[in-house]
Amino acid sequence: MRHLAYLFVLVGCLAAALWLEPVLAVNVFRRWRRLLLTLLPVLAVFVVWDLFAIAAGHWTFDPAQTTGVLLPGGLPLDEVLFFLVVPVCAILGLEAVRAVLRLPAGDE
Amino acid sequence: MSYTGAALLGVAGALAVDLALLRTRLVTRAVFWATYPIVVVFQLLSNGVLTGRRIVVYDPAAIIGWRIAYAPVEDLLFGFAMVLLTLSIWIWLGRRGVQRTPVAGEGSRPRD
Numbered sequence: 001m002r003h004l005a006y007l008f009v010l011v012g013c014l015a016a017a018l019w020l021e022p023v024l025a026v027n028v029f030r031r032w033r034r035l036l037l038t039l040l041p042v043l044a045v046f047v048v049w050d051l052f053a054i055a056a057g058h059w060t061f062d063p064a065q066t067t068g069v070l071l072p073g074g075l076p077l078d079e080v081l082f083f084l085v086v087p088v089c090a091i092l093g094l095e096a097v098r099a100v101l102r103l104p105a106g107d108e
Numbered sequence: 109m110s111y112t113g114a115a116l117l118g119v120a121g122a123l124a125v126d127l128a129l130l131r132t133r134l135v136t137r138a139v140f141w142a143t144y145p146i147v148v149v150f151q152l153l154s155n156g157v158l159t160g161r162r163i164v165v166y167d168p169a170a171i172i173g174w175r176i177a178y179a180p181v182e183d184l185l186f187g188f189a190m191v192l193l194t195l196s197i198w199i200w201l202g203r204r205g206v207q208r209t210p211v212a213g214e215g216s217r218p219r220d
Contacts, residue, residue: 006163009154031207038198058111058170065163087194094143099213103139106132107202
């Protein structure tokens with residue numbers, strides 16, 4: 001189970017944010033095409049950053065606490081999922097704030 | 109380049125996307141600054157676990173050494189860049205007409 005430690009953190013993030021979709025009707029997943037089009041460039045940018053950081057030795061991952069699935073460049077699958085989970089949570093957060101406060105965001 | 113330099117470059121890049129490239133200007137809007145403190149709390153929590161449990165380990169030579177909840181201060185910049193880039197693209201797509209609706213809090217069927 002210890003190798004799932006990183007994934008548990010991601011599940012925790014999702015648990016903190018996913019309820020916003022049904023409870024506040026933020027409609028982020030109902031706008032799934034817009035969501036995917038947002039996630040793809042963010043994923044691309046941060047995968048490149050991560051590959052650079054791994055190559056430069058900025059950070060390393062504990063093999064005992066990650067899935068062990070490594071993509072080319074030594075990029076753990078856990079990291080790729082992080083770059084999907086965090087943006088989804090951020091968008092859910094923004095749309096939840098908008099649902100409650102009704103503040104303009106520039107796409108009205 | 110150190111992580112410190114890369115993180116500062118990341119923030120500069122995200123600000124350039126928000127202010128100049130996509131012109132979403134989220135950093136000038138109240139809605140962004142109402143959202144970011146909520147996101148940053150969860151970021152500190154999850155980053156604290158990832159760093160405190162040493163799931164992710166940083167090279168001391170690549171960071172300035174200031175830490176917040178176990179995590180290097182650079183992670184705060186990294187997270188800010190990721191959140192700002194994400195939200196800027198999300199709003200830009202909406203402004204371009206990509207699934208602007210159903211807006212948050214709206215119960216009706218999607219219109220596009």
